[in-house]
Amino acid sequence: xxxPVTPLIRVRxxxxxxxxxxxxxxxxxxxxxxxxxxxxxxxxxxxxxxxxSTLLQHLNGLxxxxxGEVWVNGVPLxxxxxDMRAIRQRVGLLFQxxxxxxxxxxxxxxxxxxPRNLGLPAEQVRDRVRKALDDVGLPFAYKDRLIxxxxxxxxxxxxxxxxxxxxxxxxxxxxxxxxxxxxxxxxLLAVLSDWCAGDGRAIxxxxxxxxxxxAVCTHVHVLVEGTVVLRGxxxxxxxxxxxLARYGLAIPAATEAMxxxxxxxxxVSTTVLFAAEAAREIEGLFGGRVI
Amino acid sequence: MAGLSEFELLGRVTIGQxxxxxxxxxxxxxxxxxxxxVLMITAVVVxxxxxxxxxxxxxxxxxxxxxRIPLRFALAGLRPMLPFLLxxxxxxxVAIPQYGAGATVIWxxxxxxVTDRSVLAGVLLIARFTVMVLGISLFSFSTTxxxxxxxxxxxxxxxxxxxxxxxxxxxxxxxAIRFLPILAExxxxxxxxQASRGAxxxxxxxxxxxxxxxxxxxxxxxxxxxxxRAEELIEAMEARSYLGGKGRTHLIHLQARLSDYVALAxxxxxxxxxxxxxxxxxxxxVWRWLTEHLL
Amino acid sequence: MNRAGKPFxxxxxxxxxxxxxxxxxxPALRGIDLTIDAGEYVxxxxxxxxxxSTLLRHFNALLLPTSGNVWVADRNTSDTTxxxxxxxxxxxxxxxxxxxxxxxxxxxxxxxxPENLGIPADELHERVEWALSTVGLWELRQRASHLLSAxxxxxxAIASALAMRPCCMLFDEATSMLDxxxxxxxxxxxxxxxxxxxxxxxxxxNMAEAARAQRVVVLSEGRIALQGEPRSVFAxxxxxxxxxxxxxxxxxxxxxxxxxxTHFPNDVxxxxxxxxxxxxxxxxxxxxGS
Numbered sequence: 001x002x003x004p005v006t007p008l009i010r011v012r013x014x015x016x017x018x019x020x021x022x023x024x025x026x027x028x029x030x031x032x033x034x035x036x037x038x039x040x041x042x043x044x045x046x047x048x049x050x051x052x053s054t055l056l057q058h059l060n061g062l063x064x065x066x067x068g069e070v071w072v073n074g075v076p077l078x079x080x081x082x083d084m085r086a087i088r089q090r091v092g093l094l095f096q097x098x099x100x101x102x103x104x105x106x107x108x109x110x111x112x113x114x115p116r117n118l119g120l121p122a123e124q125v126r127d128r129v130r131k132a133l134d135d136v137g138l139p140f141a142y143k144d145r146l147i148x149x150x151x152x153x154x155x156x157x158x159x160x161x162x163x164x165x166x167x168x169x170x171x172x173x174x175x176x177x178x179x180x181x182x183x184x185x186x187x188l189l190a191v192l193s194d195w196c197a198g199d200g201r202a203i204x205x206x207x208x209x210x211x212x213x214x215a216v217c218t219h220v221h222v223l224v225e226g227t228v229v230l231r232g233x234x235x236x237x238x239x240x241x242x243x244l245a246r247y248g249l250a251i252p253a254a255t256e257a258m259x260x261x262x263x264x265x266x267x268v269s270t271t272v273l274f275a276a277e278a279a280r281e282i283e284g285l286f287g288g289r290v291i
Numbered sequence: 292m293a294g295l296s297e298f299e300l301l302g303r304v305t306i307g308q309x310x311x312x313x314x315x316x317x318x319x320x321x322x323x324x325x326x327x328x329v330l331m332i333t334a335v336v337v338x339x340x341x342x343x344x345x346x347x348x349x350x351x352x353x354x355x356x357x358x359r360i361p362l363r364f365a366l367a368g369l370r371p372m373l374p375f376l377l378x379x380x381x382x383x384x385v386a387i388p389q390y391g392a393g394a395t396v397i398w399x400x401x402x403x404x405v406t407d408r409s410v411l412a413g414v415l416l417i418a419r420f421t422v423m424v425l426g427i428s429l430f431s432f433s434t435t436x437x438x439x440x441x442x443x444x445x446x447x448x449x450x451x452x453x454x455x456x457x458x459x460x461x462x463x464x465x466x467a468i469r470f471l472p473i474l475a476e477x478x479x480x481x482x483x484x485q486a487s488r489g490a491x492x493x494x495x496x497x498x499x500x501x502x503x504x505x506x507x508x509x510x511x512x513x514x515x516x517x518x519x520r521a522e523e524l525i526e527a528m529e530a531r532s533y534l535g536g537k538g539r540t541h542l543i544h545l546q547a548r549l550s551d552y553v554a555l556a557x558x559x560x561x562x563x564x565x566x567x568x569x570x571x572x573x574x575x576x577v578w579r580w581l582t583e584h585l586l
Numbered sequence: 587m588n589r590a591g592k593p594f595x596x597x598x599x600x601x602x603x604x605x606x607x608x609x610x611x612x613p614a615l616r617g618i619d620l621t622i623d624a625g626e627y628v629x630x631x632x633x634x635x636x637x638x639s640t641l642l643r644h645f646n647a648l649l650l651p652t653s654g655n656v657w658v659a660d661r662n663t664s665d666t667t668x669x670x671x672x673x674x675x676x677x678x679x680x681x682x683x684x685x686x687x688x689x690x691x692x693x694x695x696x697x698x699x700p701e702n703l704g705i706p707a708d709e710l711h712e713r714v715e716w717a718l719s720t721v722g723l724w725e726l727r728q729r730a731s732h733l734l735s736a737x738x739x740x741x742x743a744i745a746s747a748l749a750m751r752p753c754c755m756l757f758d759e760a761t762s763m764l765d766x767x768x769x770x771x772x773x774x775x776x777x778x779x780x781x782x783x784x785x786x787x788x789x790x791x792n793m794a795e796a797a798r799a800q801r802v803v804v805l806s807e808g809r810i811a812l813q814g815e816p817r818s819v820f821a822x823x824x825x826x827x828x829x830x831x832x833x834x835x836x837x838x839x840x841x842x843x844x845x846x847x848t849h850f851p852n853d854v855x856x857x858x859x860x861x862x863x864x865x866x867x868x869x870x871x872x873x874x875g876s
Binding site: 047048049151152153178179180181182183184208211248249250252253254256257260261264266275276278279280282283285286 | 633634635735736762763764765766767768791830831832834835836838839841842843845846847857858860861864865867868871
């Protein structure tokens with residue numbers, strides 16, 4: 001029997017209230033449990049205002065747990081003696097529209113910001129920049145380009161490189177593909193998949209784009225009004241078409257088609273995510289290949 | 292403040308927030324409230340009498356009470372300024388000796404002299420500050436920003452004939468106030484993003500230049516984002532045919548009622564009294580009365 | 587003003603170059619010829635940088651052509667005397683919900699447009715009520731605009747444009763910052779406006795959205811690469827792949843089925859259509875007794 005894998009990040013009974021103690025307080029999370037193990041790509045889906053961003057900010061200690069606990073590599077984040085900068089190196093967080101946070105003149109300098117903050121010597125900083133740019137598919141020569149001259153897609157990749165240069169174990173992303181065109185989306189998801197294939201790495205991403213979630217995630221948590229209402233593999237979660245529809249969440253067209261066919265009395269499997277699988281099921285209805 | 296994360300800026304800033312309690316103060320005509328604020332500020336600045344300031348404080352506190360604002364919340368707005376305020380008061384007391392008629396020296400140490408008038412000046416400073424902050428907070432707690440800009444615009448409108456761009460000015464104020472929370476949110480997001488990359492916005496005595504350089508990762512993107520928003524807003528306004536204040540009509544027309552005039556008259560009365568008091572020696576008289584009857 | 591079926595927007599030889607005449611001009615549109623009829627619902631799709639937003643901004647004279655002509659209801663956009671007419675005939679909703687709201691209170695923001703046109707006070711009230719009711723947000727008229735959800739803000743933006751009584755509405759990626767619920771509500775509102783006779787032009791990345799239009803125009807590098815009914819455009823598998831564009835998920839599904847079931851229609855746009863096609867095929871097969 002294989003020993004249980006220690007999660008890289010563990011969240012238990014997490015609760016959070018914004019502006020607690022003031023007349024404007026608002027509860028944003030309650031009783032949230034999440035495990036992130038090496039190799040996982042965890043998707044957090046839910047409507048706007050469900051608390052996704054709040055949850056993500058707990059994973060690298062930007063927000064400290066008010067109720068419950070968050071452990072990063074076994075270290076509890078509620079402990080006031082925790083070295084937050086070490087946590088933030090281990091867990092890298094990329095916010096929404098990260099291209100808006102670039103501040104340097106030259107691309108390379110912005111990517112170098114993180115490693116320099118870690119106090120690394122110049123040679124190592126350079127190596128980190130080179131590797132990070134490579135990871136996101138930008139040539140090393142881009143380090144001397146003016147940020148103002150890059151396209152939006154390139155700037156977003158640059159922002160991602162800035163986080164990858166910290167060499168985190170877990171990469172946390174808030175709506176990584178929002179606003180990108182189809183080509184940009186595909187490129188970014190490919191970058192993320194490649195990165196996650198490395199040893200001992202994991203990704204957590206919040207999204208309301210179902211196509212992204214089905215494309216890359218290994219686990220899905222559905223967050224509604226601050227609490228997890230559904231969790232499992234993408235197949236398991238997207239089976240629950242009615243429940244998800246009630247929460248205003250979309251499911252992949254392939255899954256939806258299967259549900260509708262099943263509702264009309266046809267014997268198809270509803271644990272289908274991709275067009276190819278759905279096509280096979282439909283082919284099955286015709287009794288095999290139709291010539 | 293327990294429970295606030297290091298990044299929650301909005302929670303600490305109480306000036307500028309609106310608390311809808313539906314009180315009578317909330318329903319006053321904003322022009323009247325603006326004039327009252329001006330009167331209060333004038334009275335605060337002019338008065339150098341503790342009695343006068345105490346009266347103003349009482350007036351402001353009764354204003355807060357009738358606006359149903361929890362006093363603790365209003366006072367919490369003072370807290371971030373307290374250290375700065377105390378420092379200033381201390382400087383006032385210790386470094387600027389006040390000699391005037393009847394001043395007696397209380398304490399002397401090498402070049403520093405403290406007279407009783409200096410102490411009075413220090414106390415007055417704190418009192419003035421407190422009244423101002425509470426008064427302005429009262430105004431902002433009970434007045435929506437849109438009421439504020441309507442009030443400003445209506446007050447300035449008669450001046451439009453003289454070429455004063457009343458509408459443009461009101462619009463600028465309105466947009467600035469409206470975007471403040473949006474930009475604060477952006478700033479918070481930027482701080483968090485840079486902190487996630489190991490930035491340390493902290494404390495510690497560093498020289499001015501290093502501290503400023505550390506703020507660049509915040510200021511540059513914030514500036515760029517503000518410019519971008521401004522451009523987007525300009526486009527949206529142009530698309531709706533905005534060509535300046537000339538020829539515009541208005542949806543909202545303010546109308547003052549009797550209660551507004553009554554409120555205005557009472558505040559004007561208090562302000563007048565306070566100003567009159569500072570021309571007399573009210574403090575001296577009160578001090579003598581206190582010492583005679585209590586000691 | 588809106589004669590259904592007659593051309594409402596005419597574009598001839600439109601070129602637009604940003605920073606024209608400087609050291610680094612950026613050509614965004616390289617020769618567009620396009621006609622949009624009154625009452626039509628057109629979707630413009632294309633990669634980022636293909637010129638969608640630039641094109642849209644020519645329809646309400648926010649941008650003027652570097653060369654070529656744009657006519658809106660027979661008036662040339664380059665003639666400044668036509669500006670007021672064009673801006674009130676063509677309304678626009680932008681991508682970012684926050685940056686298009688001017689006033690802090692909903693009804694005041696909706697009134698902003700007509701106020702600029704000098705509409706008298708009582709008519710202002712009428713227009714605000716009509717516009718907000720049309721988008722279903724009349725009860726929110728006294729609310730602070732920044733307290734609304736992104737979806738609600740976008741609907742307020744629609745109301746603010748509607749208050750100017752346009753006959754054409756432009757949507758520049760108006761749903762890209764919304765979650766699925768917000769997007770659905772917005773699309774329903776747009777559909778309703780179209781049903782009532784409004785000419786609609788939307789620029790979007792969302793193919794399911796584009797599939798709702800009557801005509802799809804595909805831009806690539808400043809030129810029109812493809813246009814036609816959604817069905818015929820999305821059926822052009824090779825060309826769309828070459829342009830690195832997506833098709834609606836349901837269409838992708840139809841293509842996948844088409845690889846296994848011969849003669850399966852590939853001009854399917856929604857899941858419902860797909861399912862109906864499958865059911866219909868199964869029934870004809872059963873009918874053939876095979």
